[in-house]
Amino acid sequence: MFHLLISIILSSTILAQSSHNHHKPGPEITLKKSLSFPTFGPNNINQDITLLGSAAIPPQAGCIQIPEPENPHSSAGRAIYASPVRLFDPSSRLPASFETTFSFRIWGGPDDSGPTSGGLSFVIAPDELTTGRPGPWLGMLNDACEDDLKVVAVELDTRMNPEFGDPSDNHVGVNLGSIVSAASANASSAFGVRLNDGELHWASIAYDGTNKSLSIFIGPGFSVEKARPEARPENGVRFDNIDLSPYLNEYMFIGFSGSTGDDNHPQIHSVCSWNFTSATRARLRVPSPESCASKIMVGDDGNIPSKTPSSFYIFVAVVALVLMIMISLFFNRKKRESYEFSDEMAVVGMEKKRPVPPNRAWKFSLAEIYSATRRFGESQVLGSDRNSVTYKGSLLNGSNVVVKRFSMEAVIPVRRRMMEEVKTIGKIRHPNIVPVRGWCFDNQETIVLYEYVGNGSLDKWLFGFGVVPWTRRFKVVKDTAEGLAYLHSKGLAHKNVKASSVFIDVSFRALLGDFGFVLSLGEASARFEAMVSQKVDIFEFGVMMMEVVSGRGRETGLLDLAWALHESGEKAKLVDRSLNPDQAVRVMDVGLMCTLNENRGRPSMEEVVGYLNSERPLPDLPTTRPVSLFPYSSTTGLCSGYSCGSFK
Structure with a gap:
């Protein structure tokens, strides 16, 4: 409390003194930022580049790839420089001037015949946590009408979407908080290149924040010499009256986004080198030209003048403020004593400024x-x-x-x-x-x-949004298994594994959330909780896998039905008709294995991941349901007697 009083006294004194000082703005300076990535590798991940969605940096490729070649359909991803860059000066309301060059390659993936779909864009985003939608949104926006996360982008689009005003299937566009380009140009006529011809190209984007103009040049091939400003041809495209100010915060994140559609010929977008420089105005904060000596007035007789100094009024104001604070703290303390865990109580209204965006809890x-x-x-x-x-x-x-x-x-x-x-x-x-x-x-x-994960939870997709293809369902199962295995490897448990606790992002990546914490086990002892939590996770994950395979909720007696069909050799009847029956039955077998007694074959989550990735041979299931397997209770969220067959 004394530290708080001292801080408030000092702050009040400084505030009172500052009311007598009229500081002039400091001199204007230019803040510069530059970054350079001649190539990309595993060392860039997390340290320099944040990968979101389907973006990846394969170990041997030396390039950012969006999406990963293994999962090219209907995917979206971003690769964002991990630190924010100052791109707007609040005092002058002027955007920064910047220039970026990068080499890129757009190709049609393993099967490059026929038309491809997708696009790559250089983005300026307000955070490094959001991935946009796949398909024509190019990973830029979550929704065409979204208002809370505006993104500035220069798109290299290889598909013509008339509803978005695209001029062709080979164009560049400038997007200001909208998927509809504010300005665009045909890449064939402007630069003489085909964006998705599979060749390595280079692009230069330069923005003049003072004159509000943006220039773009795209050239075939790539070399450091070609990318130098003095070596660039004059036949680039220039767009005037491009004001970025309404779409910029003081600090923004820069990088690349890309997406593919759900057709038969998705394409891969690679960024193999990247340079960026920016310059923005700012004003220095300088000390007051006044000095303490100028405030001291000594008379001819050496006595201080009788005029009451301003410091006296400051002292009176501070004393009054301290008394008010002490009275307030006294009553607040009395109120807090009625609550347990007072050491965790925070003073309501004392807001802390958070880093934007926060990188930890x-x-x-x-x-x-x-x-x-x-x-x-x-x-x-x-x-x-x-x-x-x-x-x-x-x-x-x-x-x-x-x-x-x-x-x-x-x-x-x-x-x-x-x-x-x-x-x-x-x-x-x-x-x-x-x-x-x-x-x-x-x-x-x-x-x-x-x-917040904008695409909602898995149960809404399984039971409310219609047919979900098997490729996506299988990806959700593997993603959830990876997350759960990681938790278990850290000695932790989820304690609330079910379809409503698995969330889907815009790339249809599954994320395990809504932890059960200690509430799942109610008043159970800490020892009992530690003993069963991970085993319960595995059991519940097994039931969830059967939900994914069947498209049915667990409250329908799903576990009993699955074991009955296994005993009769008719497991394929449980599989949703829209799915791949062979692979789905294998997933069902893994799910049944997760509901076995611990001492009769229930695997660890590490083993489950191996089974799903076909890295481990799948053991044979017992021909009949184990007698000690207890039924799942949908009302308590746990197996009957909290056992899940682990200790019976």
Whole structure:
């Protein structure tokens, strides 16, 4: 408390003194930023380049690839420079001037016959956490009408979409917060190149922030000499009146996005080298020209003049402020003493400035949660269960989050253990796990914030959106297994594995979220929880695999039916008619294996990943259902007696 009082006194004194000083703006300077990637390799991942969606840097390729060749259909991805770049000066309202050159290759993948679909774009985005939609959106936007995450892009588009005003299937376009280009040009007539001819090309994009003009040049072949400014031909394309100011924050993220459609000839986009330089205006903050000596007035007799100095008024103001604060703290302390875990309470309203975007989980104040969820407004509710209500929220930096607010009755018995577990899970980062963005243990509130995944949960896709192709279902199963295996390798458990806890991003990548924490096991002892949590995860994952294969919910007696069909040799009857029966039956076998007793063949999640990737031979299942296999309870979220057949 004393540290807080001292900080407030100093701040108040400085504020009062500053009211007498009229600082003139400092001299204008130019801030420059440059980066260079002659090639790309595994060392760039995470350190310099953030890969999202289907973007990858294969070890031997030396290039960013969007999408990965192994999964080219209906994919979207981004490769973003990991640190934000200053591209806008708030004081002058001027955008930065910048220039970027990069070499690229667009080719038709393993089967390059016939027309291809997709496109590559250089993007300027407000965060490094969002991937746009596949197909004609080129990975730039999540939705054509989206307002909260505007992106500036220069697109290299190889498909003509008349609904977006595309001039041809071989064009460049300038996109300002919209999928419809503000300006465009035919690449064949402007540059004499075919963008997706499979050859290595180079592109130069230069923007003049003062004159609001943007120039683009694309040339065949690539060499360092060709990319030098003095060596570039004059026949580039220049677009005037391109004002980026309305679409820029002070700091933005730069990189590349790409996507493919769901047709028979998707294409691969490679970026093999990249240079970027920018220059933006800024003003230095300089000290006041006044000095302390100029404030000291000594009379001829050596006495201080009788005029009351301004410092006296400052002193009186600070004393009054301190008294008010002490009274307020006294009453707040009395109020807090009625709650448990007072060491975790945050002062409501004391908002901390977050890095934009945050790169780790944070402790949020209740005031920030109120602001993000519109005071827990009904319009923000995403869902609820017996222990919690889930809301959609928007943080001050513009990013969306999922806010899960637990009821006090559910949390009281396990709150301290839950706090520790939330913070531990908050440190986990994996491509197939929804990141925990933060938490709030404020007064009586227990709240967990997750990153928002816009495509919803798996159960909505399986049971509400119509037919989901087998390739996507199988990818979801493998993605979820990878995430769960990673958690188990860290000695952690999910404790809430089900279709509604698996979320789908715009590239149809599956992310495991909505952790059960300690609530799943209620008042069970810590020892019992540690003993069964991972085993329960495996059992629940097995049931979820059968949901994916059959398209049926677990509440329909799915596990009993699956074992009955296995005993009669008719497992194919459970497979959704739209799926690949052979591969789906193998996944079903792995799912049944996950529901075996632990001492009778239940695999670890590491083994499950090996089975799904065909890296391990699949053991034979017992011909009949084990007698000690207990039925799954859809009401409790656990197996009967919390056992799942592990200890019977």
